[in-house]
Amino acid sequence: MTPIATPFFFYLLSGLALLGGILVITRKNAVHSALALILTLLALAGLYLMLYAPFVAGVQIILYAGGIMVLFLFVIMLVSIERSQKEEQFNKQWIVGFIAAGVLGVLFVLVYVKGRALLPAPAAQIPNESQNTQNVGVLLYREYMFAFEIASLLLLVAIIGAVVMAKKRI
Amino acid sequence: MVATLKRQFGSGIGEASTYLGQNYMVVDRSLIPEILQVLRDQEQFDYCVDITAVHYPSREKPFEVVWILYSFARNERIRVKTLIADGEALPSSVSIWATANWIEREVYDMFGIRFEGHPDLKRILLPEGWKGHPLRKEYGIIQQDKEWVQINLGIESGQ
């Protein structure tokens, strides 16, 4: 079986993800931004596939691109976009933004440089592809059961909170 | 029935008789709407079939307004008529029969008879800018051609 993780695809997908990310913050039209975000998410799903994590890729598509972004678009479309288009995009907070981005960048570079020294190079072990999904299941429901359940409880609380806030009378 | 009504309202009730098997009575304008209320509540004429008007330009009081009522209990119809002068208003009977709403609007639209106390008295079948009231006898069909068709539709003639 020929590997799909060729450098060409890696650079293509990363390029698409970056392009999407840049478009998200530069487009004035919120709907265009959302669509660019979808592009980024899809490119990320492709990257997951290259890491032999098809399940994560599938979930990425279903949840983020298919589910969450639809709700995003839902809200954006109902809001009038004329006003936001007239507004100045770069306001006075851009200095703060640059500083934050710079700090993040430095952090990223440091982790990248130091991290290699700290951690041993992981064995390039290609997981058995046909067992990938099953492995995810085993990990979630056996080893991290407690954390998983806590996360679901949190989500339940969030749902109830959202309903309470949205509904005029209960 | 007419006797009891006459006792109650006295001379306000004029002619009350039957033509071709149909009862009608002419009442004085001042008895509207009390007599209608009484007819509905005491005489069980709970269904107002129709309200309409007839224009007699030569008479002193040119408009004859007709209420056609029906009683489910008696299986009987009666026509209540009253005469009014041009420009005179009548009290609305919407509070007695809800159905009078649109019907009175139509009478207003066609004859220009105003009903006081009507919740929303405006033209119903004709457009808002219409001139005149078509079912008046002096309203000619040619007038409509001039007043409405030529001005609003921008064509020579609708005829």
Added chain:
Amino acid sequence: MLDYITSYLKSNTTPGQAGNQFWAFVYIILIFLGLSVAVIAMNWLERKILAHMQVRLGPMRVGPHGLLQPIADAIKLLIKEDIMPAEADKVVFWTAPVMVVITAFTVFIVVPFGPTHAVTDMNIGVLFMLGVSSLGVLAIVMAGWASNSHYPLIGALRSSAQMVSYEIAMGLAVVAAILMTSLHGIGLYGVGSGTGTGTLSMIEIVKAQQEQHAWFIFKFFPLGLIAFFIFAVAMVAETNRAPFDLPEAESELTAGFHTEYSGFRWSLFFLAEYSAMIAVSAIAVTLWLGGWLRPFPSWLTGETWDLVFSLFPGVTFLLLAVIAFVGTMRMPKHPYFRVQTLGLGGFGAVLGLIGLVLLMPPVRDRIQDIYWFSFKVAAFMYLYIWYRGTFPRYRFDQLMKVGWKVLLPMGIGVLILTAVVGVLL
């Protein structure tokens, strides 16, 4: 070259798994063409069947019995003026139909027409299909918004709300079916034998049904049936078809999200709608109706039965040919109809020829799987038409009620019961 071809024909994996790009490409082309033909045929069949349900004749003018009507329609759509509203968002307006078609066709990569007849077999097959078809919602929302008009926007909002809601019930039903691949039951419900691990792969799911000697619709009776029912309802809602065609309710919203589209772009939506119908039907067939398996694969065994069932595809085509010939005989004997009569006869001849080819031993063994799969999908397609002929339209709140208050609890219940039954009974 010939060796290359025959060597593949004998292999027992899909081209995608074998890493055979040439065959994968051939399959993609075949699926694309086959799907387009299926949509065209579906267009004609829907109009004809619906017409006959409604005591009409349907298309009768273009070609004998209107057989060429879809082609005429396609030509009309292609040469029609392509209108783009002046106030529309050009980029999004342009991308939406492209995206909807891409998603509608991409899902067919993992559809198993037979044990080896799929472009590829993915470890996450079902998940992939659900995920990619959920991207179709995005395209609909984009189309509705980009048109910059009221009806499309409301239609798109309704559409997406409906699809997002029904996806959940649909997912639960699918999970129930996937659970069944790993659960065999013990006493009361015990069936067949198998490996014991579940799978999301479309091919493996069918194989599990083969091993367990039961289509999942009959497994853990009535749980499989209920799960199938949930899916069958949700899939009609997913594809926005009657009685859930609210996004396109003519009496309320003209044509829904594609009101402003015309010509070629509109035909892309049309194509996508029908291929989405085929796609969800394919999922249903794969998960519950034994995919490519012929009826009673484990009861009626033996060479005779194998032969009998392998004759079906050819016989079906021969039957169609007979129908076409009967139609030819019944055409009016008038010079005006001569060309049409000849055409219908020719069409019958082609069908008969295909039938004969399908009866040849080497072909009939390879083609059988595809035939049974398509036959089951076609049954679903007929159901779609039937629904449209019979049902009034749900109101939006009722639709949501059905989705959230009926199907969702049912789905959860079925899921839990399936797990309980599979482990304990």
Added chain:
Amino acid sequence: MTDGSTSTTSHLELEEHDKTFLDSNELIINMGPQHPATHGVLRVILKLDGEKVLGTECVIGYLHRGVEKIAENRTYAMFNPYVDRMDYVAAISNGLGYCEAVEKLLNVEAPPRANYIRVILTELNRLASHMLWLGTHALDIGAITPLFYTFRDREEILKIFEKYCGARLTTHAFRIGGCLYETYEGFEQDVKKFLVFVAPKIDEYEELLTTNRIWVERTKGVGKISGKDCIALGVTGPVLRASGVHWDVRKAQPYAAYSDFDFEIPVGQNGDTYDRYLVRMAEMRQSLRIIRQAVEKIPEGPIMAKVPKVIKPPVGEIYHSIEAPKGELGYFIVSDGSTQPYRVRVRPPSFVNLQALDVMVRGQLVADVIAVIGTLDIVLGEVDR
């Protein structure tokens, strides 16, 4: 959401629409006059809270032709064909009402054979009208198939009309004093054949809809109106009967030959759209019953009463009403002794029934408005006259 050219407020409304689109406050939308579900040119302005209807206002008159004014400029006989153009799907009922009203004014009576022919044709027309209603009503709710079934069967009725008087829709079948045409050869056989043909068809419609879950869900409890409200609003016809009021002009004040026949008046209980549907379906069966009796008992004799060539009723006035398919159709005619009516007032059932729309849809959802407009069975030609 089209705007009427005569509207003065629509622009404001639309702006408000945009402004309040996100809040769950009031929202005003405009339906019609060009809208597939309004059965013609009816414009309904809806005040909504989300999808819930807070109130409605009907704007009518787009089809107003001034029938009542025309009547004053025509002789009695000349006006007869005009009434067909009001409720054009039940033209024969309109004609029957008008002819009988003038006959009463003239104090003549149509001969019994004419009355029987009138009953047969009017009941056939009631069937045709109900069939058209059923098809379009079901179509509004999304069931497309019944439309074709009902039109197929309505066609048979129209064929009988065509054979009888040469016209299919606006028939002008009756004349003042009776019928102009004797029945054609084979009329009775045709009608009998039709009766045999149509009875199973009505079962077929019922099979498609009566127990159809979605149909029941879409119609049950939708557009409820109580009998008391119906009477107050002057609503008549099947709508009134579906609300539990046992009243039909054919029974209460029989006209033509209706007193000769044995038939029942179907009555509903809940006054919702589903009951109105059931009542009309039952009414179709009762119509068949009446026709069957009429065809069997039809007497021989003249079909035209002695009516003067020039119709000049004595001075006086008359109100005569019949049970049209939509409700009580009344004619109030005032004569001044000349050849032309002094005043003709039509009491149109659709017009009065349409008033009930507001009461019926309040608190319901937008999609129900369409169902309720369908169930009221209005014909805009009659609403606007």
